Amino acid sequence: MSHSILFRNGRVIDPASNRDAVGDVLVLEGRIAAVGAPVPGDVLTVDCSGKVVCPGLIDLHVHLREPGQSAKETIASGARAAAAGGFSTVVCMPNTSPSIDSASVVSWVQEKARAEACVRVLPTGALTKGIAGEEMAPIGALKKAGVVALTDDGRCIQNHELMRRALEYAGMFGLVVMDHCQDYSLVGKGVMHEGYWSTVLGLPGWPAAGEELIVQRNALLAELTGTPVHCQHLSAAGSVRVLREARRRGVPLSGEVCPHHIALTDASLQGYDTNFKMNPPLRSEEHIEALLEGIADGTITILASDHAPHCNFEKEVEFDQAPFGILGLETELGLFLDILVHKRKVISLPRLIEMYTVNPARLLGLDSGTLAPGALGDVTVLDPDLEWCVDKNASLSLSRNTPFHGWELKGRAVRTVVEGKTVWSL
Amino acid sequence: MSSQEIFSKDHSVPRAGWFRKDLTGLQHLSREELVLLLDTAAAFKTVGTRHIKKVPALRGKTLVNFFVEPSTRTRVSFELAAERLSADVINMSASGSSLTKGETLKDTALNLQALHADVIVLRHSSAGAAQFLAERLDACVVNAGDGAHEHPTQALLDAFTIRERKGRLEGLHVAIVGDILFSRVARSDIFALTKLGAKVTLVGPSTLVPKELERLGVQISHDLDSLLPDLDVINLLRIQHERQRKEYFPSLGEYTSFFGLTKARAARLKPDCLVMHPGPINRGVEIDSDVADSSRSVILEQVTNGLAVRMAVLYLCNAARSGESA
Amino acid sequence: MLDAASLARTLERVAREILEHHPDPARLSLIGIPSRGVELARRLGAIIAEATGVSPFCGAVDISMHRDDIGARGSVPPVQMSRLPRSLQEGTLLLVDDVLQSGRTCRAALDALSSFGRPARIEYAVLVDRGERELPIAADYTGKVVAPGPGERVFVRLHPMDAVEGVWMERVESSRRHSPKANL
Numbered sequence: 054m055s056h057s058i059l060f061r062n063g064r065v066i067d068p069a070s071n072r073d074a075v076g077d078v079l080v081l082e083g084r085i086a087a088v089g090a091p092v093p094g095d096v097l098t099v100d101c102s103g104k105v106v107c108p109g110l111i112d113l114h115v116h117l118r119e120p121g122q123s124a125k126e127t128i129a130s131g132a133r134a135a136a137a138g139g140f141s142t143v144v145c146m147p148n149t150s151p152s153i154d155s156a157s158v159v160s161w162v163q164e165k166a167r168a169e170a171c172v173r174v175l176p177t178g179a180l181t182k183g184i185a186g187e188e189m190a191p192i193g194a195l196k197k198a199g200v201v202a203l204t205d206d207g208r209c210i211q212n213h214e215l216m217r218r219a220l221e222y223a224g225m226f227g228l229v230v231m232d233h234c235q236d237y238s239l240v241g242k243g244v245m246h247e248g249y250w251s252t253v254l255g256l257p258g259w260p261a262a263g264e265e266l267i268v269q270r271n272a273l274l275a276e277l278t279g280t281p282v283h284c285q286h287l288s289a290a291g292s293v294r295v296l297r298e299a300r301r302r303g304v305p306l307s308g309e310v311c312p313h314h315i316a317l318t319d320a321s322l323q324g325y326d327t328n329f330k331m332n333p334p335l336r337s338e339e340h341i342e343a344l345l346e347g348i349a350d351g352t353i354t355i356l357a358s359d360h361a362p363h364c365n366f367e368k369e370v371e372f373d374q375a376p377f378g379i380l381g382l383e384t385e386l387g388l389f390l391d392i393l394v395h396k397r398k399v400i401s402l403p404r405l406i407e408m409y410t411v412n413p414a415r416l417l418g419l420d421s422g423t424l425a426p427g428a429l430g431d432v433t434v435l436d437p438d439l440e441w442c443v444d445k446n447a448s449l450s451l452s453r454n455t456p457f458h459g460w461e462l463k464g465r466a467v468r469t470v471v472e473g474k475t476v477w478s479l
Numbered sequence: 480m481s482s483q484e485i486f487s488k489d490h491s492v493p494r495a496g497w498f499r500k501d502l503t504g505l506q507h508l509s510r511e512e513l514v515l516l517l518d519t520a521a522a523f524k525t526v527g528t529r530h531i532k533k534v535p536a537l538r539g540k541t542l543v544n545f546f547v548e549p550s551t552r553t554r555v556s557f558e559l560a561a562e563r564l565s566a567d568v569i570n571m572s573a574s575g576s577s578l579t580k581g582e583t584l585k586d587t588a589l590n591l592q593a594l595h596a597d598v599i600v601l602r603h604s605s606a607g608a609a610q611f612l613a614e615r616l617d618a619c620v621v622n623a624g625d626g627a628h629e630h631p632t633q634a635l636l637d638a639f640t641i642r643e644r645k646g647r648l649e650g651l652h653v654a655i656v657g658d659i660l661f662s663r664v665a666r667s668d669i670f671a672l673t674k675l676g677a678k679v680t681l682v683g684p685s686t687l688v689p690k691e692l693e694r695l696g697v698q699i700s701h702d703l704d705s706l707l708p709d710l711d712v713i714n715l716l717r718i719q720h721e722r723q724r725k726e727y728f729p730s731l732g733e734y735t736s737f738f739g740l741t742k743a744r745a746a747r748l749k750p751d752c753l754v755m756h757p758g759p760i761n762r763g764v765e766i767d768s769d770v771a772d773s774s775r776s777v778i779l780e781q782v783t784n785g786l787a788v789r790m791a792v793l794y795l796c797n798a799a800r801s802g803e804s805a
Numbered sequence: 806m807l808d809a810a811s812l813a814r815t816l817e818r819v820a821r822e823i824l825e826h827h828p829d830p831a832r833l834s835l836i837g838i839p840s841r842g843v844e845l846a847r848r849l850g851a852i853i854a855e856a857t858g859v860s861p862f863c864g865a866v867d868i869s870m871h872r873d874d875i876g877a878r879g880s881v882p883p884v885q886m887s888r889l890p891r892s893l894q895e896g897t898l899l900l901v902d903d904v905l906q907s908g909r910t911c912r913a914a915l916d917a918l919s920s921f922g923r924p925a926r927i928e929y930a931v932l933v934d935r936g937e938r939e940l941p942i943a944a945d946y947t948g949k950v951v952a953p954g955p956g957e958r959v960f961v962r963l964h965p966m967d968a969v970e971g972v973w974m975e976r977v978e979s980s981r982r983h984s985p986k987a988n989l
Contacts, residue, residue: 534917
């Protein structure tokens with residue numbers, strides 16, 4: 054029986070339905086079956102004792118590079134990397150070439166994903182034409198084509214009036230706007246966190262205020278327009294404070310954290326290794342502490358990777374000339390489990406799963422992220438205590454730009470299932 | 480005491496060895512390595528006074544002066560240093576290289592290595608560029624200035640000049656005045672001078688003197704006038720107006736009125752305070768023209784000593800590299 | 806081979822031989838090759854001064870910039886300061902070294918001296934000649950001739966740079982210094 058699978062004796066964690074108990078999960082014909090539903094005799098059965106069964110994980114921030122940059126990654130290879138990381142759904146960013154700023158490019162990505170991707174790939178649309186930050190993109194047409202959110206990720210609209218109107222307009226279609234928060238005049242040519250290390254290394258600094266200012270702008274405009282704004286890859290302590298205050302007052306503002314921003318500090322840049330060059334940049338300990346506090350108290354609700362593949366030859370250049378970003382899909386779950394759950398004990402395992410399933414699903418209005426009967430039959434099986442070592446050469450991505458090669462981590466996904474079909478298993 | 484005998488150390492004291500094929504910066508050098516460099520430079524300085532101003536130490540070696548960012552004086556100094564060591568020298572600039580045709584720095588450098596270059600002296604606008612090459616090439620890489628990061632040979636010649644004039648560095652009060660934020664010379668000077676025991680004060684407008692540098696064991700001041708009587712050395716950095724953006728200070732005139740070494744300020748220095756400048760100087764901006772030409776100014780000695788320091792660096796790095804491959 | 810007392814006697818003898826050829830120490834400059842040659846030159850100079858009442862010039866010549874094996878010895882030879890008489894055209898320069906083997910050190914010293922000018926005459930004194938020459942070079946004054954066996958190395962140790970004083974031979978396993986290839 055295809056698209057059906059029975060997970061037996063696992064610790065079933067489904068934060069959407071407050072379920073956390075040892076038991077079985079049955080997927081029938083691609084959908085989650087009711088608890089206690091009769092199991093057909095020929096269904097594939099997976100023994101999950103000692104493991105965790107949860108809704109298929111969702112990463113709402115990845116760069117799959119197609120169309121236009123298929124030397125870095127393709128939709129097919131990015132999807133394989135996602136499956137190997139435990140993700141059944143990824144949300145891809147529109148800063149491709151051409152950018153995803155028209156219905157035709159949305160359709161191209163959807164068709165390519167349907168034909169080649171082993172996990173669900175959901176495109177976002179650009180907020181402005183060509184992600185240039187100057188004119189509104191055809192938001193209505195993008196919505197009709199099926200984008201799940203709008204974003205100019207990689208860039209940030211500097212014109213506050215344009216941002217305000219884009220939010221108002223997107224709100225009409227019920228679309229969330231995801232924002233890469235960066236004030237261009239403050240950041241200038243910054244390539245790393247502005248602080249002690251940027252001063253010693255002589256590299257142009259990217260001050261925390263360059264992010265915090267835009268998070269504050271987004272808080273004000275989300276309140277003004279009522280359109281939900283999701284702040285991507287938060288890195289700065291001030292951003293967490295602004296987000297906490299805004300959420301306390303009921304403003305529709307949310308935020309995400311990427312693993313590198315809590316796993317690494319700006320001190321890692323001492324060797325000028327461009328695999329430590331990200332935007333926003335790696336920051337200092339006090340910023341990491343603030344991010345962890347924000348995760349612990351629920352200010353930050355979503356975890357994501359900002360998976361950003363680049364070719365070796367692009368990264369192997371002078372530091373200030375290298376592109377920003379690193380791989381993330383295959384290491385993010387291991388890093389977060391290792392740091393948040395095991396080492397720092399910031400959150401419980403169910404909380405971590407919540408931040409990867411029901412929270413992103415609710416933000417984007419997806420029909421997944423839960424094991425409730427009738428939901429899409431996306432399931433991830435985790436072994437939260439499995440110790441493993443990151444090997445970049447074993448990556449399923451086309452690129453190798455990770456700073457985590459050789460890291461020993463505790464916890465990872467062991468099986469990824471999309472609509473009842475196993476797309477990857479360890 | 481003649482200049483030949485300044486370093487007359489007891490030969491019985493074992494000195495630090497040199498095991499680096501590259502000199503990318505001074506941050507990670509030990510005090511012993513710095514002293515070895517300065518002592519070696521003192522010996523090489525005497526080559527310029529010999530009957531034959533050339534020694535065969537690098538005979539048969541090829542040095543490439545690879546200057547991605549223009550700089551005549553540093554390039555000429557390295558060129559002359561290499562020639563006094565009998566090396567063959569090739570000069571390359573960015574405009575004449577394939578970098579302008581889109582070739583990466585790595586590919587250009589690998590091509591130089593394929594031609595059996597033994598030493599690459601790199602000047603580049605990106606911080607970390609010298610380290611980038613050093614990690615990828617068998618050739619020696621000597622940093623001749625990388626972005627706002629380091630300019631190790633300039634700081635070595637500064638330390639050399641102070642030590643030669645004052646006989647020591649320990650306990651001296653050295654002020655580095657001007658644009659610290661964008662200055663690679665300042666960073667290398669800080670590393671060298673603090674390790675060698677000098678007290679270093681950074682002086683300049685708050686926009687150009689990052690507070691974070693206090694963690695390197697230096698002091699920060701925005702009041703040059705109150706410091707003047709205490710200084711043993713004042714090192715004035717070039718105010719690079721071509722690079723300066725208007726956000727950092729209102730005008731050159733205002734800069735000079737607060738931080739320029741005017742005649743009135745120079746008069747308040749100790750009589751034996753050394754006035755230094757890495758050049759090229761902006762007369763009338765960071766330093767008064769007459770002060771630059773005064774007897775306290777060692778600006779031209781710095782240039783002379785640069786040659787000895789660069790000979791020492793080329794000699795030591797080359798020898799360490801040959802040692803590795805032997 | 807030589808203890809402190811016999812070392813002193815050997816130096817006395819070498820100094821006498823030097824004086825036989827150079828009755829006027831004022832026209833003689835003893836130039837040591839670092840590091841132990843410098844100490845030997847100083848001692849020979851002191852013996853000559855005591856015998857004649859005239860102190861010859863005692864100095865040093867750095868050869869590190871003139872070696873043909875830079876880097877081949879595993880560590881970088883430290884560059885030392887040369888101390889030479891004001892004029893090389895008058896009198897005799899006597900190079901002084903501890904051990905003569907291949908002759909390459911002497912060759913480098915000759916090159917180094919010629920870069921300072923055109924010496925009128927150069928002679929060569931060594932404490933120990935252990936043979937195995939690779940260049941056509943011979944010493945004018947020799948303290949002791951030895952013939953070490955394979956793998957044996959000659960050690961010269963002098964106060965104040967060393968804790969002990971004397972000359973001896975010792976077998977050294979696979980020393981890079983003794984590999985003929987190291988000098989290529």
